[in-house]
Amino acid sequence: MKKAALRQSFNTGIIFGIAHIFCVLIAFNAMLGSLLVKIVGIKSSATTPLASALIAYAVLLGLWAGITAARRKREASGKERLQASLITGFSVGLMAALLVAVFQVLLSDKINPRDYLTNLSFPFMRACLFQLGAFLGIAANFLIFFLSSFLGGLFVFIWNLPAVTSAWHKAFSAPKVWIAKLRGETGKQRRITNIIFYALLFAVIAILPIEWGSYWNYVMGTVGLYVILGLGLNIIVGLSGQLVLGYIAFFAIGAYTMALLNAPEPHNWMWGFWPALILAVILAALSGLIIGLPLMRLRGDYLAIVTLGFGEIIRILLKSDVLTSFTGGPRGIQDIHGPTLFGKPFNDIDYMYLIILAVILAIYIYNRLQHSRTGRAWLAVREDETVARATGVDTQRYKLLALMIGAAFAGLAGAIYASRNAFTGPDEHSLMASINVLCLIIVGGMGNIPGTLLGAFALKGLPEILREVENYRMLVFGALLVAMMIIRPEGLIPSQRPTLELPEDSPNPNPPDLAVRSEAKPTGEDPHDR
Amino acid sequence: MTADTSSDLRRKSRQLIKLIRPLLGGIVGLFLVYRLYIVLIVEHPYGPDTWTRLLIAGLILGGVYSLVAIGYTLVYGILFMINFAHGEVMMIGAFSGYFVFEALNAIKIQDSNFLNTYAYFSVLIAFIVGMTVSALTGYFLEKIAYRPLRKAPRLVPLISAIGASIFLQNAVELLFSPQLRNYTNPTFLTRGAGWTININHSNVIIPYTGVFSFVLSAVLLIILYTIVRKTRLGRAMRAVALDKKTAALMGVDVDSTISKTFILSGALAGAAGVMWGIHNGLVYYYTGFIPGIKAFTAAVLGGIGNLPGAMLGGMFLGIVESMGPAALGIDFQLKDVLAFVILIVVLIFKPSGLLGESLAEEKV
């Protein structure tokens, strides 16, 4: 095998080995292993994991290492692939063996590293040696990784056999044809399928809140609110290209307006739900105006830090002693009364419907704005502010408008949120929440509605589904964010430039590179080439 | 006719809007001056001893902020990205220093331990280890999370940075538990001890750790400034900051320069982290978050991409945070509000920060 390829496979193994050591040190192997064996019904604890759980994890990691190694070169021969996976398996196995050798030394010398590395309790270390003795345990570690890596290489080898490849292509192309047929050929057929699709969707949405229980009502309601937030931020960041990092401040203003006007505690101004909702939206929009006016001259990242500061200012003020008599201070505001339907207060199903209506409203407004003159003006401002101004677009006005409308969306979401929780406090409106919404729209795909929807599902629904991984939730989330950006920077559903549709040809659904370039650039002069 | 009146209206409203900025800035500025007047001239709530203490606290804090802000500015100047994970790089440096001190504390030598017998040497080791680990973290961070995204639009590396920040925070929490760790300083750097001067019948203590932090910050900043101005690497950094493509054409290895920038900024953050640990004593996985945000604010305040600007911004922010609430007679709880308000006011009048932008241009 060539030297370079050898070194590359060895390095792959080292990388996987380091990842493995990290996983062991945070006891991720135990958690992942117990998940894997739970599928077949075996129960394994996190602190004293079963050997089977750890073996399952090791096999998985080994397979992955082998597959990665074997797939490094596109045009490698079968033999090269197998060799690569063997080398990688060797180095991963070596590192795994070294790790448990260290464990063995610690065990036999009775040195407890637990004070510093909290997961390395004696039972845990013994489990990592598969409860076998010193040499058997180390050898077992090496062998498992070595063999499963080889298996992975074998898998890729078989995958790349000509017979298999052609069979797979045949199988894969069938669904595409089927979906196209389903959609219909002629315009009339497409319209019918559209109608059927939307009718089904409507029916599903109408029935679901009643069917799926209060937990999912709550989670999906939160997702819906985040969709509204995402759409609002998309107007500001996606459509008009201003990076705003303190978006949650507008959400807080909406929430606190609803709270202060509907709770008995600080002031007992019982205005009722709907007037408070309208006022919340108006106040949020006004604050967007207020924060926007002095700062129109600011360039991209400066605007970001200033809006971040604004978000923090709002949060600190809400929590401060000085304003406690007005805002309720760190205690927050309890017992916020909600709307009533024919005398009965809203329950979670009613709130779900309310949120669905709000989402539909938000989508409608967003859609109309996107395809209107205002939307085109925003696009112009986003692409190049100087040129936009030169062609007669009043950039200041449109930027302010974007900020106000985006803030209004956040105010609406905040008001409903406070009303639904019957409680709101300053700690909920932190910087991390703003960052969450930003992640949502970028992961989903900036500037378009389906992207926002998917992003909201992913970002809010995912941690709920990730509850399985409990303590590792945030770790996995962070890693996923980075991975997501590297693998697919344009987002799950990339934005399409509005294209001119000529009668005969159908538009190219994925224009090359334009989708990536359709993101915001810093406004003003940009002598620095990127 | 309607067109005329509407464009008239538009012109008038634009004039009005143009006035708003200076008006707002003026109002806030006047308010601040008024409060200063009330507190300093009329009320005298604090004696000179308190003011000295506040100044000392401000200078020390400012030193740390400067050090971290420089890291932000370096990276921004070259890559135009906000390195959100910078605070975490600092935290990792702080943890490394903690482990070094713990290890050296455990090595027994005669009556005492290594830490106290070779105190200066121990501190040196801690700094070297901390800076190295942070530098490595910065290097790998760039390699894994930012380099693949060089061509992507601006917001994508930002999200990647956020993801990296969350990952690092949680990784440290899972590895070392969320327990708050206490730094064991060598005896000559005991926290709270220092030189005593008597002002106004009250003992003002100038803490050893504080002076140490301040001096070290200054030294590191001078070293960095020299590197950027005088060495080849610095020239390469400025070239890449000015125009990446042309720099590549001129024979500058852009990738390697960027990596070295991250290594440098990581090393600075690591030093700041160890200093933070020595002076404040408390490190845990969340330690880097708030200084990260503050440092970013400081860098922007001074003009992002501008080295002296970051230093100035850091010191300014530190002093505003410590002395500001006292000078204005407001609650100390609102010091962050004050800092951000001042930031906003500064940016209203000078949209590119106190000293303007650009790493590359010849500055003071």
Place this chain on the structure above:
Amino acid sequence: MNKFLKPVFVLCIAAFLFAGCAPAATPAPTAAATEAATAAAPTVASTTAAAPEAVCASDPFGCASFAPGTTVKIGMGAPMTGGNASYGIDISQGATIAVADAGDVHGWKFELDAEDDQGNAEGGAAVANKFASDPSIVAVAGHIFSGATAAAVPIYEKVGIPMLSPSATNPALTTTGSKVFNRIAFTDTNQGSAAADYLFNTLKVKNLALVHDGSDYGKGLADIVGAQFTKDGGAVVVEQAITPGETDYTAVLSAVASKSPDALFFGGYTAEGAIICNQMKQTGLDKAIFFGDDGTYGADFLTRTGANGEGAYASIAPASPDSAAKDAFNTAYLDQFGKAPGTLSPYTWAGYDAAAALASVVKTVAFVGSDGKLYVPRTALVTAVRNLKGYVGLSGTFTCQSNGECNVDKPQFVVVKSGAWVPAQQ
């Protein structure tokens, strides 16, 4: 819309539906336990031989039923990630030991289900909804932070799940007339006024400085202390708030020192309290007494302050002696989790007590029906938790009042002498 988008969309929604329709987590029954359960059932004595249908029908919230081999679950909502993770992790670990110690109820084992609520209302409501829709959860030892608890209480109220919180101290939580919410945390009103009286009468402090960390707990305490102290006749010369999570409070302390207070009352937790205690000397407060609260008590405070902590006060629940039970718990905790209890948060023992108390109450109301299943009548459980009397825990003795406050004792004060906490002069 993209050609493939619609089917993708439908598939996504379908996936979520599928996930949602999946039955709530019910652990797989194991054959061995079934044998034990059915063998144990006939030997169980008094249990109401009344047919389960009758009891459950008369119970407004019905009964939770458990087939043989399933576990009775106690829930907990705590911040397990984020800046406050140390509290959640610590308390849930204490509760895990409690649940293991609780043994079984008529042969059915207990299980703790600790979920991450991030300490805020959104998380609290999400976790509460999750628990409310899980029929095998009979009680909740939580939540931990008041914000999350406030959002969760109305949800539990609707399904009749009793709560026993070890640490949610917001006074408003017990004034809403909730039937399900109870807490064994110190009542801040008692702690605060007792501290103020102690400061004025026993320590003869005339000028008091109030410092708090801006949290619900800290600020609430500081306000109460200030009010009572002024009523007693003393003077509050300065009140300042610090920002938690930071490590340099010399500026605030300098401002406080300029007013020359005799003592500094701190409302907050160990981390900030220790820093303040450490920095008091260098900021001119070397002559002032540091007076903390039950959040600053613990071995952790001693480690962090070292010599600077001499003479610092704190309050603790009375009758939380270093009993044999406490020692056993301390050893078990250290053994299982590698750290001494109290290092991550001061509420480890309270976490144990909350779960243990709930388990013991469940044992009193649960019964095995004639069909061999275990039944826990929910309303009876809610009432039983509310009627908790004289329960001796590791962190105090609890008797629940009609509003849900279970810890109405006056605090005891302790002071640091020679590096250890000793009872302060009466």
